[in-house]
């Protein structure tokens with residue numbers, strides 16, 4: 226009975242997820258970076274790595290669904306065909322070499338099929354050979370610092386207190402900061418991560434970027450964002466009491482606008498509030 230219930234639960238959950246994946250593939254979300262109500266799937270991907278992750282995730286979802294359905298079918302066969310009433314004299318079979326070879330080899334083959342795209346993706350996001358610029362991210366308890374070594378800019382980005390959040394302006398609770406990260410569109414950006422105190426993790430789901438910022442160590446990845454807009458993320462490594470109050474906001478702008486912002490920020494040694502930049506657009 227328990228097997229039957231478990232089977233049904235896995236059937237319902239896997240089909241629901243597969244349906245959501247299929248349904249969302251064709252739809253366009255209004256804000257690319259922001260989760261919408263009742264959303265079941267990942268955020269709309271806007272970088273090559275995010276696209277690869279999205280596709281890999283969908284492939285795995287289908288594989289999980291098919292495997293769960295197969296196991297469910299076996300369970301149902303056992304339940305209905307081999308119960309005491311239908312099959313009063315049980316078989317005494319203890320071994321079947323063919324079946325044992327199949328159930329050993331088949332999972333190995335499935336795992337190898339999963340491993341190939343998985344490793345390809347891991348090596349793809351590892352680093353870029355032709356970075357056009359670098360941004361360094363430093364995690365602190367509890368805010369992020371950013372350094373643009375090429376542009377000689379550095380600043381801290383601190384969460385906006387809840388009382389200052391203006392939802393009428395489209396601001397989101399727990400997700401707004403005083404200074405936004407600004408990066409150019411269609412540019413290979415090398416991302417370096419480190420931390421001053423404990424381990425943090427810089428995450429922007431739409432970019433497919435999630436990497437630990439570790440004290441005493443530099444972690445590297447890269448990104449190339451193909452769509453201008455505002456993207457949100459959060460620290461994703463439990464780093465202390467205010468872990469949930471160190472959000473990330475990235476504004477992806479045209480290359481010209483980025484240059485303008487960088488020049489202004491460098492001259493003034495005071496980063497212009499990005500909200501001003503956004504309203505000037």
Ligand SMILES: [Cu+2]
Nearest residue numbers: 460462464468
């Ligand atoms: Cu954290």
